[in-house]
Amino acid sequence: MAGSGTAQLRGDDLLLRVEHLVVEFGKGPRRVRAVSDVSFDVAAGETLGLVGESGCGKSTTGRAVALVHPPDQGSVRFAGTDLTTLNQRDLRQARTKVQMVFQDPISSLNPRRRVLDSVMEPLSIWGIGSNEERKAKARQTLESVGINPSDASSQRPIEFSGGQCQRISIARALMLEPSLLICDEPVSALDVSVQAQILNLLDDLKRERGLTMVFIAHDLAVVKNVSDRVAVMYLGKLCEVAPPDTLYRHPAHPYTAALLASIPEPDPSAATNGRAPLSGELPSPTDPPSGCRFRTRCPYAQEKCAIEEPEMRALGPDHFVACHFPLARPMVSTEAPAVAEPVGASPFSNA
Amino acid sequence: MSPRRRRPHLVFPDASELEEPLLDVQDLRTYFHTARGVVKANDGVSFTLNRGKTLGVVGESGSGKTVLTRSIMGLLPNIQLERSGSVRFAGHELTSLTAHQLRDVWGTQMAVIFQDPMTALNPVVRVDRQLTESLRIRLGLDRRAAHDTAIALLGSVGIPAPEQRMRNYPHELSGGMRQRVMIAIALACGPKLVLADEPTTGLDVTLQAQILDLLASLQRERSMGMILVTHDLGVVANRADDIAVMYAGRIVEQAPTKDLFSHTRMPYTEALLRSIPRLADPSHTRLRAIPGRPPDLASLPDGCPFAPRCPYAQDRCLTDDPPPRTAGAGHLFRCWFPVGSPEGEDALARNVAAGVPAALAFTGALAGAAISVTTVSVTATAVVTGSLAPDASLVPPAVPLVVPPVVPPVVSPGPAEGANGDATAGES
Ligand SMILES: Nc1ncnc2c1ncn2[C@@H]1O[C@H](COP(=O)(O)OP(=O)(O)OP(=O)(O)O)[C@@H](O)[C@H]1O
Ligand SMILES: Nc1ncnc2c1ncn2[C@@H]1O[C@H](COP(=O)(O)OP(=O)(O)OP(=O)(O)O)[C@@H](O)[C@H]1O
Ligand code: SF4
Ligand code: SF4
Ligand SMILES: [Mg+2]
Ligand SMILES: [Mg+2]
Numbered sequence: 096m097a098g099s100g101t102a103q104l105r106g107d108d109l110l111l112r113v114e115h116l117v118v119e120f121g122k123g124p125r126r127v128r129a130v131s132d133v134s135f136d137v138a139a140g141e142t143l144g145l146v147g148e149s150g151c152g153k154s155t156t157g158r159a160v161a162l163v164h165p166p167d168q169g170s171v172r173f174a175g176t177d178l179t180t181l182n183q184r185d186l187r188q189a190r191t192k193v194q195m196v197f198q199d200p201i202s203s204l205n206p207r208r209r210v211l212d213s214v215m216e217p218l219s220i221w222g223i224g225s226n227e228e229r230k231a232k233a234r235q236t237l238e239s240v241g242i243n244p245s246d247a248s249s250q251r252p253i254e255f256s257g258g259q260c261q262r263i264s265i266a267r268a269l270m271l272e273p274s275l276l277i278c279d280e281p282v283s284a285l286d287v288s289v290q291a292q293i294l295n296l297l298d299d300l301k302r303e304r305g306l307t308m309v310f311i312a313h314d315l316a317v318v319k320n321v322s323d324r325v326a327v328m329y330l331g332k333l334c335e336v337a338p339p340d341t342l343y344r345h346p347a348h349p350y351t352a353a354l355l356a357s358i359p360e361p362d363p364s365a366a367t368n369g370r371a372p373l374s375g376e377l378p379s380p381t382d383p384p385s386g387c388r389f390r391t392r393c394p395y396a397q398e399k400c401a402i403e404e405p406e407m408r409a410l411g412p413d414h415f416v417a418c419h420f421p422l423a424r425p426m427v428s429t430e431a432p433a434v435a436e437p438v439g440a441s442p443f444s445n446a
Numbered sequence: 447m448s449p450r451r452r453r454p455h456l457v458f459p460d461a462s463e464l465e466e467p468l469l470d471v472q473d474l475r476t477y478f479h480t481a482r483g484v485v486k487a488n489d490g491v492s493f494t495l496n497r498g499k500t501l502g503v504v505g506e507s508g509s510g511k512t513v514l515t516r517s518i519m520g521l522l523p524n525i526q527l528e529r530s531g532s533v534r535f536a537g538h539e540l541t542s543l544t545a546h547q548l549r550d551v552w553g554t555q556m557a558v559i560f561q562d563p564m565t566a567l568n569p570v571v572r573v574d575r576q577l578t579e580s581l582r583i584r585l586g587l588d589r590r591a592a593h594d595t596a597i598a599l600l601g602s603v604g605i606p607a608p609e610q611r612m613r614n615y616p617h618e619l620s621g622g623m624r625q626r627v628m629i630a631i632a633l634a635c636g637p638k639l640v641l642a643d644e645p646t647t648g649l650d651v652t653l654q655a656q657i658l659d660l661l662a663s664l665q666r667e668r669s670m671g672m673i674l675v676t677h678d679l680g681v682v683a684n685r686a687d688d689i690a691v692m693y694a695g696r697i698v699e700q701a702p703t704k705d706l707f708s709h710t711r712m713p714y715t716e717a718l719l720r721s722i723p724r725l726a727d728p729s730h731t732r733l734r735a736i737p738g739r740p741p742d743l744a745s746l747p748d749g750c751p752f753a754p755r756c757p758y759a760q761d762r763c764l765t766d767d768p769p770p771r772t773a774g775a776g777h778l779f780r781c782w783f784p785v786g787s788p789e790g791e792d793a794l795a796r797n798v799a800a801g802v803p804a805a806l807a808f809t810g811a812l813a814g815a816a817i818s819v820t821t822v823s824v825t826a827t828a829v830v831t832g833s834l835a836p837d838a839s840l841v842p843p844a845v846p847l848v849v850p851p852v853v854p855p856v857v858s859p860g861p862a863e864g865a866n867g868d869a870t871a872g873e874s
Contacts, residue, residue, distance in 0.1 A: 258739065287678070
């Protein structure tokens with residue numbers, strides 16, 4: 096299967112292990128396979144960054160892992176248990192350990208409730224603690240994300256800024272002390288000046304609480320900053336998995352290289368500026384290209400790419416790619432993030 | 447609307463014959479009188495733009511970028527609006543034109559590209575008619591000629607099989623395709639100036655690069671002036687000749703692009719640059735967050751509007767509004783304690799020593815204890831009302847009005863010594 100395979104999986108004992116995940120929407124000819132045989136794992140305390148273009152299936156993957164929208168096929172092993180096999184009651188219990196944070200912080204909070212009540216809600220739903228204990232815990236959690244608890248007890252979401260609302264929804268997600276936090280574009284709707292506050296906060300929380308995270312975003316620079324490992328996704332499949340510094344220095348998948356080349360760096364002298372961008376657009380997921388799904392936009396596509404789907408394979412220690420003709424590492428390591436030269440001239444290099 | 451060509455009421459010289467700048471905006475003020483008070487969305491904005499050049503306008507949400515483009519065009523509702531200052535475009539003072547005369551300017555002389563093509567395009571009208579209508583009305587082309595021109599335009603913005611696309615409704619096109627149609631419509635009548643308001647915000651990076659490249663090549667071909675509005679400094683870093691940084695309704699720093707990055711003067715610009723995660727930085731590099739948020743434009747503080755968040759702020763900044771100052775050719779900024787000046791360095795050092803939260807967050811001194819820094823709304827306001835420096839006598843008296851442009855900056859905003867100051871060798 097193209098862009099499939101499980102070479103990127105490490106041990107059986109990791110906190111999260113997702114195998115052959117498939118999620119479909121719709122019926123008949125309009126059926127969309129939004130996630131098509133995706134496998135990855137995340138070790139305890141690690142942050143996995145999931146990056147790719149709009150519509151490639153990042154959110155769907157995140158929701159499937161949190162069992163918010165259960166997958167059609169595949170397994171989600173969390174702390175040794177396959178969540179997809181659990182009955183309703185056990186699943187409900189397991190879900191408290193997996194929480195999600197969404198892109199739009201304001202609409203994910205109830206506009207009519209006072210913020211403190213919204214934050215306490217998960218404990219109320221689960222009947223954990225007395226009202227006083229819940230309140231105390233909510234105040235303490237709000238404090239830990241930099242929100243003044245007394246503001247929270249009197250004010251509603253509208254009275255807080257976007258960045259503050261995102262802190263509040265993070266606090267809410269932390270109330271049940273999850274071990275896995277799935278953050279779906281948590282900073283995409285925020286101004287750059289506020290984005291840094293939230294990214295630093297997530298990093299602190301991860302360290303202080305030993306949180307494990309799946310961090311979904313379309314901005315590679317953001318993903319690089321927060322992740323220990325990055326998975327690049329294209330049209331429902333994984334292309335490449337590697338630690339961020341490896342991925343950025345030596346992208347092996349042509350799609351990863353193209354994504355890197357498209358990033359507008361806030362520096363007129365940056366190496367990525369001026370590279371030719373990727374042409375064309377994401378094909379329709381209802382009718383994905385045969386073989387390698389990236390082939391319609393890939394500057395290196397060969398005949399084989401239309402016939403045979405590339406499988407994920409190891410390129411080096413902890414570097415995996417699903418491509419028949421991965422980009423070679425340059426002989427001499429030049430500047431990063433260098434786009435490795437394939438055989439022949441790279442269409443992404445400075446022209 | 448009648449397809450008959452209206453007689454032009456205004457005469458515009460050929461852009462190449464222009465002696466003066468294509469666009470000259472002086473002290474533009476755009477205030478909205480609202481129930482909450484007077485919203486000073488543009489508060490004394492001045493700049494000039496020559497033909498064929500691009501000015502990048504960068505700022506956070508709510509800093510007044512969209513109001514600026516609309517105010518330049520005269521495209522704002524007249525109710526509760528107070529507008530003053532001058533907008534000279536191709537020899538005409540736009541602020542004194544009637545609505546009728548402005549219609550000769552819109553589209554043919556000046557065009558706008560919006561962020562969201564779905565709201566700007568008419569959803570129930572085919573691409574075909576959206577394009578040909580303005581060609582027929584504004585340029586007086588007949589049906590056949592308008593149709594041919596429209597197809598050529600769609601081709602020129604990189605739409606494959608343009609004849610077929612002409613029959614589509616906007617919702618039948620992808621996001622990138624819709625943005626291309628928007629650009630085709632904006633450029634249909636050959637404007638001399640394009641106002642692109644976040645033309646790629648919300649698009650994927652790959653599409654964004656395509657659209658920005660397209661705009662740049664069309665602009666070069668047609669020698670158009672362009673104002674490129676964005677919240678992303680990366681978007682303009684390589685595409686604008688000059689950059690204007692907006693904060694709270696004003697341009698707080700403006701410079702030729704290279705100069706802005708290499709000789710940043712304004713603490714706000716520097717803080718913005720340092721808060722952005724950079725590809726060249728190793729992962730888990732601590733970001734230098736800017737505490738707090740921009741001020742409410744309906745109740746601006748006295749003094750410098752950035753003071754509550756500024757790592758350099760001194761007592762003086764709370765009371766005295768910094769006037770525009772120059773730092774070399776075409777470089778303007780508004781600050782009492784500029785980045786890279788001795789007084790700026792002193793101010794920052796004093797704030798770090800005094801434990802001013804904004805200064806600590808900026809220098810990263812509080813790494814690992816971000817929480818106390820980020821309890822922003824509370825801490826920052828408390829600081830503003832009190833004294834910023836522990837010892838007011840340390841605050842220097844007046845600052846010279848012109849900063850020598852050669853002072854090396856305290857912190858180079860370049861990627862090598864970038865955001866964290868400990869970049870790995872060979873990474874730049
Ligand atoms: N509820 C749904 N019903 C039908 N199709 C859906 C649904 N949710 C997602 N899809 C489709 O699945 C594909 C993947 O969508 P998804 O939202 O996971 O992408 P994404 O990578 O998160 O994109 P973005 O960056 O825009 O958030 C898309 O083609 C989308 O149209
Ligand atoms: N018609 C209006 N009446 C009252 N206030 C207005 C009006 N239009 C804009 N404003 C206010 O003017 C300020 C500047 O708005 P503007 O839309 O120009 O910001 P912007 O920089 O374009 O932000 P964004 O990046 O979010 O698009 C905001 O505070 C906004 O609420
Ligand atoms: S070279 Fe072939 S397999 Fe590799 S990304 Fe391109 S099309 Fe896919
Ligand atoms: S140093 Fe003072 S004048 Fe300069 S930006 Fe900071 S607060 Fe404003
Ligand atoms: Mg999504
Ligand atoms: Mg705007």
